Amino acid sequence: MKSLAQLAEIRAEAKKAIAVRMQDKSLSDSKVKRHVLVCGGTGCTSSGSVTIREIFEKELKASGIENEVKIVQTGCFGLCALGPVVIVYPEGTFYSQVTTDDVAEIVNSHLVNGELVQRLVYDDIGGGKKADGPVALNETGFYKDQHRVALRNCGVIDPENIDEYIATDGYLALGKVLTEMTPDEVISVVLESGLRGRGGAGFPTARKWQFAKNSVSDKKYVVCNADEGDPGAFMDRSVLEGDPHAIIEAMAIAGYAIGADEGFVYVRAEYPIAVKRLAIAIEQAREYGILGKNVFGTDFAFDVHIRLGSGAFVCGEETALLTSIEGNRGEPRPRPPFPAVKGLFGQPTIINNVETLANVAQIINKGADWFKSMGTEKSAGTKVFALGGKINHTGLVEIPMGTPLRTMIEDIGGGIPTGKKFKAAQTGGPSGGCIPASLIDTPVDYESLMSIGSMMGSGGLSVMDEDNCMVDIAKFFLEFTVDESCGKCTPCRISTRRMLDILNRITEGKGEEGDIEKLEELANNIKATALCGLGQTAPNPVLSTIRYFRDEYEAHIKEKRCPAGQCKALARFTIDRELCKGCSLCARKCPVNAIEGVIKSPFVIDQDKCIKCGTCIDSCKFGAISKK
Amino acid sequence: MALTQQQIAEKTAVLEAYISENKDVKGVLIPIMQKAQELFGYLSFETMELISERLDVPVSEIYGVATFYALFSLKPKGDYVISVCTGTACYVKGAQAVLDEVKNQLGIESGETTEDGKFSIQDTRCLGCCGLAPVMTINNDVYGRLDPADVKDILAKY
Secondary structure, eight states: OOOHHHHHHHHHHHHHHTTTTTTOTTTOOSSOOEEEEEEOSHHHHHTTHHHHHHHHHHHHHHHTOTTTEEEEEESOOSOGGGOSOEEEETTTEEEOSOOGGGHHHIIIIIIITOOOOGGGBOOBOSTTOBOSSOOOGGGSTTTTTOOOSTTTTTTTSOTTOHHHHHHTTTTHHHHHHHHHOOHHHHHHHHHHHTOBOTTTTOOBHHHHHHHHHHSOOSOOEEEEEEOOOSTTOOHHHHHHHHOHHHHHHHHHHHHHHHTOOEEEEEEOTTOHHHHHHHHHHHHHHHHTTSSBSSGGGSSOOBEEEEEEOOSOGGGGSHHHHHHHHTTSOOOOOOSSSOTTTSOGGGSOEEEEEHHHHHHHHHHHHHOHHHHHTSBOSSSBSEEEEEEEESOSSOEEEEEETTOBHHIIIIIISOOOGGGOOEEEEEESGGGOEEEEGGGTTOBOSHHHHHHTTOOOOSSEEEEEETTSOHHHHHHHHHHHHHHHOOSSSHIIIIIHHHHHHHHHHHHTTOOOTTHHHHHHHHHHHHHHHOSSHHHHHTTHHHHHHHHHHHHHHHHHHHSOOOTTSOOGGGOOEEEOTTTOOOOOHHHHHOTTOOEEOOTTSOOEEOTTTOOOOOHHHHHOSSOOEEEO | OOOOHHHHHHHHHHHHHHHHHHTTSTTOHHHHHHHHHHHHSSOOHHHHHHHHHHHTOOHHHHHHHHHHSTTOOSSOOOSEEEEEEOSHHHHHTTHHHHHHHHHHHHTOOTTOBOTTSOEEEEEESOOSOGGGOSOEEETTEEEOSOOGGGHHHHHHTO
16 A cells, blocks of 8 residues: 555656656656657547557667657547547657558657658648648647646556556645545535536536535445447547546545545446556556555545446436446436435435546646636636537547637637538537537537537537538437437437437428427427436437528428438439530449430439439539439 | 357356356446356347346346347347447448448348348447548447448458
């Protein structure tokens, strides 16, 4: 078991070990001259970063510099679109889209001779401009408007090495809390900071803690909700993959604050890398005596267990999550009683989201005022978003609350690919709504998003361009909730199904006058009567697309036309008589013989026979066929 | 591939040992079922009966849990499980067309297995590598930035 004094010694040594990476010249006394950081997040791993790391090790040996260069596998750097990503320190050179063939060149040119491999350097400084010379990471377009708090260690430290976490002031806050603060003082600092739940609803974190502390019981639990089920969201996964100790430390702090000695992390089984790193981190923390009995020589005891989700979206809802940990079908239960009073196994329990917890130790270390200095009055701090869809810089970004959506899309996100027009951004996944292009200057914080009918959500931000049909998007999200509805309460089980039937009809060209009104009526009924958050928010994507894109719904219903050209059943393929040369290629390719004509005169598509497969468009060499 | 009698006996022994070790942990039913799913690739009626006896939990309850969660399967899956991501990022970038092409090539629907037991298709909501959208995985191999035209060649590798 380590004491606080021993921890301080480990910290001093570990700070030296990572000094090259932190660009701290005063500390670097080791033989190691360079650190090569290879991203080991899920995105980069999927595009081959593990092999790249192995080749680096081989090439370093071949060049005889394996003792001068340290290879470090880190968590996510954020710029997933340009993965696999490699960063070389102390220069801070950011290499993007590195392939296995590039490694030898980086080793020989940069690591041996000190010359950058210019063609791989990421030097986009925003607005489509490239930097003239070497550019620091935080000056690039993707990073300059970001502010990394929850992600501070992601892409910086080796998540499988507890010493590197300790080097970045890890477990300092836990030591401070256990030896210098009372539980009430801890809660009041967190309350004062204004930290709100990052899982979506935005409930003040310290209030939950207070309720649980006030509940009298000899057994209490801390639960971390890592069941990140929103399609298109991967913030929590990245924190667990990049900085798992931050979650363990925060859970222990919360345990001390409410008087709990046991914690559970409920994490999706679909996140194997995150699960593995979290398990390693828990083991290491136990070895150091940071988890266990008499932590840092005090009376405080705490341990953490992992429970894997089994693929049910509803388990992200807190009461359903608890039922699932107890070993049952993950069905929600009515509140009250709230979990803070009667939660896991009937005992007082707090449930906090991963990103929420990632802020806690830093709030203790740096104070409530520091946290409040970021963000807006009611939404303090930062928020992590997973940018995805039709955007150039797909990836993970962290911004101060209140940053306009425009900054995220145009500056950090690098705009929409292939010059298409931005149409809408969807936040909050299946529970949220969309923000149309006309509201692109909306500040991103809890209240502003709520006021325009969207929500912060857990942080998925999917970007749509002019080719996306908003009715189809609404249908996509509703299909998801229909699929994931647990079936316990009637409004969610049956009414969402009825809404989906109507949307299916509309997108198949069978929409009727009055369908929009029917959708709205059903939606409002579900919102008012469903048992849990999943049902109550399920109609949001439909309501918000009706609010901002009613004309698209009307075009589908009245004109049997999909303005974006995405709804297959409504698409019309036509041949332009002027452009058609009469070569007959399309007619020969058509699988259902729907195209007829005479050679060297314009061909015609029989709309009754056409199955809208698009083969003709792809086959035409003259661009004469279009889809409307 | 069907398991041999000997493999079944070995895996059953592993499962029994796991149950004995953990049976007193609170809420352990789901972790045990996850272990069984991992070992056998699906939950047969015999496996559920075994868990039922050892934990003294009715089979009906185990069946209820098994059918609630997407992870558990009551039928064996193919040697190669194909997951086409239909999360939001992949969906807006055309994942549906990729999934349709996989179904078309194999002649089966989502959740089904080909007759020769080689391929299964399963729905997947988000694999979390949105930078590679649209994405599919075949067992542990990841294929990103897909076009429906790529599907045929990828399947031919297996």
